[in-house]
Amino acid sequence: MSLKNSIKGFKAYLGDKESLLDTNYRRIADMIELHWGYKEFYQLIQKLLVVEKDQNRQGFPLEVLQEIYALQELHQKEFPALKILIDDGSASRARNKSSLLV
Template identity: 55%
Template sequence: MGIRVPLRKLIKEFNAYLNNNESVLERDFKHVADKIELHWGFPEFYPFINKLLVNDHDRSRNGFPPEVMQEIYELHEIHEKLFPDKKPKI
């Protein structure tokens, strides 16, 4: 496995959103950031990111802090703009 590039360096729009600051998502939830990077640019991104954004009351997880949810939402928005052809047709 290669060296992981931080999302803020991989996605210039995300870095601009962060205003060159550290990503809380990458700092505190590296495993989630790794999966976002893995799915970035592929149709599989949408089901994965939607599971992160939707609060499923049947699950026994704590959820993310608000600043992490905002970063995840922003990544979703950026992905939609960059890869509109990858979004599933409803």
């Protein structure tokens, strides 16, 4: 199944256009679809958007980045509690690390 057909808001975002993720980055589209509705979605998106120094990646074209950001926004709207869990988890980990340093 395609992202456009499985995520209602994404279909509305794309309108008549086809998803570049669906057509040119099928493996990534499948991973997004698999993680949709789970807190791990945010980790996946972070991995897609951040290029670390030791990685030899070119990055995505602007239109693909726009699709990824649109999906991230749709996910936050559809599953707001998951984003709060992620944010709270990283905040508590930071507190725990800082208390170890004292």
